[in-house]
Amino acid sequence: MSQQPQDQGPGQEWRAGFACIVGRPNAGKSTLTNALVGEKVAITSSKPQTTRHAIRGIVTRDHEQLVLVDTPGLHKPRTLLGERLNDLVRETLLEVDVIGFCLPADQRIGPGDSFIAAELVELQRAKKVPVVAIATKIDAVDRQRVAEHLIAIDQLGDWADIVPCSAVEGRQVEDVRRVLSGYLPPSPSPLYPPDALTDESDEKTIAELVREAALEGVRDELPHSLAVAVEEVVPREDRPEDDPMLDVRVTVYVERESQKAIVIGRGGSRLREVGTTARTGIERVLGQRVYLDLHVKVAKDWQRDPKQLQRLGF
Template identity: 60%
Template sequence: MDTQQDFRSGFACFVGRPNVGKSTLMNALVGSKVAITSNRPQTTRRAIRGIVHRPGSQLVIVDTPGLHRPRTLLGERLDSLVRNTLTEVDVIGFCVPADEKTGDGDRYIARELAQVKNTPVVAIVTKADKVTPQALAEQLMAVDALGSWSDIVPVSALGGIGKTGDTPYQLDVVTDLLVKHLPEGPPLYPEGDLTDEPEQILAAEFIREAALEGVEQEVPHSIAVVVDEMNLREGREDLTDIYAHVFVERPSQKAILIGRKGERLRTVGTRARQQIEALIGTKVYLNLQVSVAKDWQRNPKQLRRLGFYD
């Protein structure tokens, strides 16, 4: 078949409040982990692209940070990133969790989406495995009342509906509904590509994901990671050396992240190394340093240094 005849390709983005399962859903649709996940709100800080390959289509999903009323300069830049992404895609997936009542945050986003003209919006009710079928039906009606959507679909990236299954639920349906809004055209990425993110950025994200696990409430938003060097060791094809800095905002947070006698930082390194090795296919030597960048979320110079540009 001519790849340009009857083939659809284009971009979709997931938008929603923080911690509604956008990254988990994207990973499930792609079939591989390309975005970090955490039960901490505002885990996603970049527009990560995941690529879904099908015989007749190629769907590029852009996972965005949670849209919210920002309280810091970082928050303002993340919100700006989301709004810019909304204007550049072919279809939008508005994610609302099944296990939380719709509220002000969802209505805020629905109003924002109403201002995006000529771009279809599919309402996606995530985490369907966490509620009963009756509660899911009620949530679908509540989401329907939030706005005018092209489609409404429940989905579970992790398990079956009504807590009765252990396989993903309706992932193919979500893909079908998004793909039908894509324009006809050739594939945008080579077969087999799952993301266009550089390995160095993904490695930094996996380190941050590991650092988020188990830290106290004040610390997660203050963690940023920069990979300074990432190269195969000279003379070795099976070992990658990675040197990275983990930044926090205060000395007390640095102490928490390092832990007693460095125990916590070693745990972070072990978790991150396992994820990175699965990503790049070699063994990894990971050197982590923790540094303080005071109030970096509010400091324009520090934000640029850490990769968050205007």
């Protein structure tokens, strides 16, 4: 392991740039992104392939701005959607200043990790992009297991640094930030306003919050079939100025009628739970009361249909 780079001191020029957080599905990428930013900017779930687009979380400290790109997990694709998600990751890797490679400590290094490691080694050679290996989820195992995991990570590739952390407990998250930021290039100014936390649009954030709520407690095969589209966000007419409300209309798409029944639940009970959970997050993002109008529709085999993928934003 190389020596960790040091923070910038007062009066020095800005460092600013992009860090891509990669890893196989469910490696803790989104949880780490949220912990680094200090706010929820990426949805999290125990289901693989939760993240479907490159989410930017922005971390600003004295004279440093680290823009985190949380990507979908690289995986062996089984659908056109899967192929496009992998393409998105690879395109993102070519445009960043440093890469954080998440390897969860509660799981042995497997073929998926080796597959990603091989791609990153090639990228290091071709583009000279530093890769920091991040041992995530150290709260889930004992010290002996963490030590074994760090050794296995070291043997997997020639990394710029190796950093263990627990995003859930906040342990050594600041170390991860400091190491990643140390590889950023000089910049005449920050890339985003210093108080910004993400560059995601409100509509995309709303869609992600609904999808996160819909993912909770569903069968393993359903998450891949869920897509969410925000149809409109409009102010409710005839509301008093001191108590405004927004009408938010959202459609949840699935691939089969049987999946639609799962999302809606008996008598609409599950869909009501999804709406209640999502509305809380949406109101926090928009800063006012919301009436959330949720509908579920079938878009047959949308993951394999180029036209439907384009319509849903993939």
